[in-house]
Structure formats: structure tokens, C-alpha cells
Amino acid sequence: MRDNASVKQAVCDAVERHRERIIGLGEAIMDEPELGFKEVKTAARVKSVFAEAGLPMEDGLALTGIRAVLDSGRPGPTIALMGEMDALIVPDHPRCDALTGAAHACGHNAQIAGLMGAALGLTDAGITDELAGRVVFIAVPAEEYVEIDYRLRLVREGRTTFLAGKPELLQLGVFDDVDMAVMIHSGSMDSMDGEAGVSASSNGFLAKTVCFRGKAAHAGVAPEQGVNALNAASLALQAIHAQRETFRDHDCVRVHPIITRGGDIVNIVPAEVRMETYVRARTAEAMLDAAAKVDRSLKGAAMACGCTVEINTVPGYLPLLNDPHLAALFKDHAEQLFGAGTYREFPHSGGSTDAGDLSQLMPVLHPVMTGAAGTIHGKDWHIADPGAGYLAPAKALAMMAVDLLHNNATMARRVQADSRPRLSKSQYLDQQQALFRTEIWEAGA
Numbered sequence: 001m002r003d004n005a006s007v008k009q010a011v012c013d014a015v016e017r018h019r020e021r022i023i024g025l026g027e028a029i030m031d032e033p034e035l036g037f038k039e040v041k042t043a044a045r046v047k048s049v050f051a052e053a054g055l056p057m058e059d060g061l062a063l064t065g066i067r068a069v070l071d072s073g074r075p076g077p078t079i080a081l082m083g084e085m086d087a088l089i090v091p092d093h094p095r096c097d098a099l100t101g102a103a104h105a106c107g108h109n110a111q112i113a114g115l116m117g118a119a120l121g122l123t124d125a126g127i128t129d130e131l132a133g134r135v136v137f138i139a140v141p142a143e144e145y146v147e148i149d150y151r152l153r154l155v156r157e158g159r160t161t162f163l164a165g166k167p168e169l170l171q172l173g174v175f176d177d178v179d180m181a182v183m184i185h186s187g188s189m190d191s192m193d194g195e196a197g198v199s200a201s202s203n204g205f206l207a208k209t210v211c212f213r214g215k216a217a218h219a220g221v222a223p224e225q226g227v228n229a230l231n232a233a234s235l236a237l238q239a240i241h242a243q244r245e246t247f248r249d250h251d252c253v254r255v256h257p258i259i260t261r262g263g264d265i266v267n268i269v270p271a272e273v274r275m276e277t278y279v280r281a282r283t284a285e286a287m288l289d290a291a292a293k294v295d296r297s298l299k300g301a302a303m304a305c306g307c308t309v310e311i312n313t314v315p316g317y318l319p320l321l322n323d324p325h326l327a328a329l330f331k332d333h334a335e336q337l338f339g340a341g342t343y344r345e346f347p348h349s350g351g352s353t354d355a356g357d358l359s360q361l362m363p364v365l366h367p368v369m370t371g372a373a374g375t376i377h378g379k380d381w382h383i384a385d386p387g388a389g390y391l392a393p394a395k396a397l398a399m400m401a402v403d404l405l406h407n408n409a410t411m412a413r414r415v416q417a418d419s420r421p422r423l424s425k426s427q428y429l430d431q432q433q434a435l436f437r438t439e440i441w442e443a444g445a
């Protein structure tokens with residue numbers, strides 16, 4: 001049996017042999033961006049690569065997700081390598097979909113190219129019988145938490161249970177036999193310190209859609225006969241701001257409401273005003289505490305103006321906890337690919353990902369790797385260096401699989417032994433389901 005370094009070299013060489021294919025896939029997906037739970041063309045590309053690699057697969061998971069398995073035939077842990085398929089809505093991106101405004105402004109096209117590259121590299125290197133356990137490749141739908149109304153409709157129609165891909169795959173049982181999961185997110189060379197790195201943690205969030213209902217009246221002739229829903233919303237924003245001094249710095253709370261409908265016509269007292277907000281925090285406790293203060297603010301504002309307020313709360317993502325063993329392995333891979341001293345430990349991130357949900361149940365790694373340029377979620381985001389953006393993630397994922405499963409999967413077993421999941425699957429599902437709530441506070445009630 002070859003030593004660990006030779007096996008890793010073999011998979012990296014195999015990735016290089018598929019260089020043009022991997023870059024071509026990343027660029028083709030960039031030019032065919034699709035929104036979450038609608039990634040039909042992207043899924044077709046993924047399936048053709050898995051088929052070409054000779055991997056058995058299941059498709060249609062959470063509508064568009066695909067899972068393929070590389071089985072060493074020897075007992076051992078199962079590790080998941082993941083890539084996200086969905087785009088954002090950035091209608092002024094030069095490579096957006098003209099009809100939907102979807103654009104890959106977060107580099108998920110590179111995640112899929114990287115995942116496909118890892119699948120091609122690991123299967124083509126002829127090293128499977130030197131591993132123990134299994135590698136599952138999962139192309140995950142819907143990481144971006146957008147089109148909330150559309151996704152709530154999917155839930156009402158019984159087509160999904162949650163509003164994002166990984167929570168949905170979790171509840172479907174797609175991760176039931178998975179012991180740990182790894183993915184790599186693209187980072188922008190314009191803003192990134194170093195070439196690759198890991199944040200120890202990131203924020204979780206829940207989302208709220210809010211509707212204030214008042215009474216229409218002529219805004220000039222008889223405003224006293226109306227009930228102004230916009231005044232209630234505006235007071236609610238102030239009341240939410242007034243809570244900020246109660247948020248502790250280390251909880252990293254972010255509440256960022258917007259008004260999505262402010263009234264219909266200027267000479268009528270607004271009778272219906274809508275808002276949306278995320279409530280983000282470092283821990284579930286801090287998130288729930290801040291969410292209760294937001295609810296209190298909304299109801300207080302409704303009361304002051306004599307409005308009714310409807311508050312719909314939906315689960316977002318749980319805080320991300322990156323596994324330290326997996327991060328240490330990734331550091332080696334990153335420095336092998338980019339040179340010594342290029343790896344960074346980033347501070348806690350105020351952003352959120354549904355990899356956070358997984359990380360409460362099993363060891364997870366969600367690092368960032370360079371290769372993109374421009375502003376994340378902005379119109380100028382693209383993969384500027386195909387070697388770093390598409391091939392390096394493929395090699396890093398493939399090397400991760402080797403490090404975990406080579407040598408009778410000693411490393412994967414160590415990760416498992418040291419992991420302390422915060423939640424069981426049933427606790428997770430109960431907790432997230434309980435967040436779905438519609439509350440109606442009526443004036444005078």
C-alpha cells in the first residue's frame with residue numbers, strides 16, 4: 001500500500017488530467033445560473049459527471065439534489081463532500097439569467113466544479129481500494145435563503161418541509177449514514193486575507209415576514225378615519241433599534257429589517273405595510289432572545305397605532321461550528337496548494353450558512369478558498385483564477401477524503417471519537433419545526 005502522500009499526489013494528478021473539463025463545468029454553470037430548488041440544468045450536469053465516473057447515485061433529493069457514492073468496500077466511516085448548486089438574484093450581473101435575474105455572485109458554480117473535480121479525481125486515481133469507508137458526493141440545492149414566499153408555498157404544498165437545502169436533506173435522511181461533512185466556499189482575492197482559511201464559527205438566524213394592517217382613508221380629507229400601517233411599521237423600526245443596547249457584543253446579534261411594501265398610493269392612508277427581517281446571532285439562545293424583543297417591538301408599534309400585526313417566523317440556519325481536526329487537515333492542504341503561510345484563522349463571521357445546521361449534528365468543515373474576484377453577492381463577482389477557484393477546491397476535497405479514509409480511516413475515526421454533537425436529528429427537527437409560527441396581534445384584543 002502506498003503512503004498517504006503518494007495517494008494524495010495520485011488524486012491531485014488525476015484532478016489535473018480533468019483540468020479542462022472541471023474549468024469548463026464551472027464556467028458553464030456560471031452562464032446558466034439557477035435559483036434554489038430549481039437547479040434543474042445544473043443537476044443534469046452533475047448527473048452526467050457522476051455517471052461518467054461510474055458512481056451509483058440518487059437524484060431528485062429535496063427536488064434537485066443528487067447524492068453519489070464511492071464505496072471502498074471496506075468497513076469505515078462515511079464522509080460527505082458537498083457542493084451547493086444555487087445562485088442569487090443579482091439582475092445587474094453581466095452573466096445573470098435574463099429572465100430570472102439569477103447570477104452566481106457567491107461562487108456556488110465553483111463549489112460544483114470542485115465537487116465534480118473531486119469525484120473525477122478520486123475515481124480516476126485508482127486508489128479506492130487503499131481507503132476504508134465511503135465517500136458520498138452531495139450536490140446540495142438552495143443554500144441562499146431567498147424567494148421566501150415561493151419556498152413557503154413549497155412547504156404548504158408538501159413538496160418540502162424546510163426552506164433550504166441542507167435542512168431539507170437532513171430531514172429526508174440523506175445524511176443519516178454520514179459521519180462528517182466537508183465543503184469549500186470561494187472567497188474574493190480582492191477582500192480576502194491569505195489564500196484560504198476557516199472561521200471558528202458563524203451566526204445562525206431566523207427570518208420573519210411581518211404585515212401591519214390598518215385602515216385606508218383619504219390622506220388629505222379624512223386621515224382621522226384611517227389607521228396608518230406605515231406609521232406602525234416606522235415605529236416598529238425605531239422600537240427594534242431601541243433594543244440594540246441590550247444585545248451583548250459577544251452574541252454578535254444582527255437584526256436588519258426592511259420594508260418591502262410601504263403603501264400603495266400617496267393620497268391614501270396606508271392600510272397594509274409589509275416588512276421582512278433576519279434575526280442573526282452567534283447562539284440559538286441569543287437568537288431567540290433577540291427575536292422575542294423584535295416581536296415585542298412589532299406588537300408595541302401596532303398597539304400604539306391601533307393596527308393589527310401578523311408575524312410569520314420561519315427557521316433560518318443554525319450557527320456554524322467548524323471542526324478543529326478537519327480545519328487542521330485543510331490547513332495542510334491549503335498550504336500544499338498555495339504555499340506556507342497562506343492559511344488564516346478568521347474571526348467569528350456575522351454571515352450564515354445552512355452548513356451550520358449540519359454542524360450541530362456532526363463534524364463539519366466550511367472553509368473559504370481564494371480564486372474569485374469582486375464583491376461577494378455583487379455584480380462583479382466571478383472566478384478570476386480558474387486554477388485557484390475550480391481546481392484547488394477539487395484537489396483539497398479529494399485530499400481531505402484521502403487523509404480521512406486512508407490508513408484504515410484512522411483520522412476519520414479520530415474525528416468521530418472527538419466530536420460532541422450538540423443535537424440529535426430528532427432534537428434538531430423538533431427545534432426547527434417549532435420555529436414555524438404565525439402570530440396575529442390585534443388592536444384592542
Ligand SMILES: [Zn+2]
Nearest residue numbers: 106107108185
Ligand atoms: Zn455562498
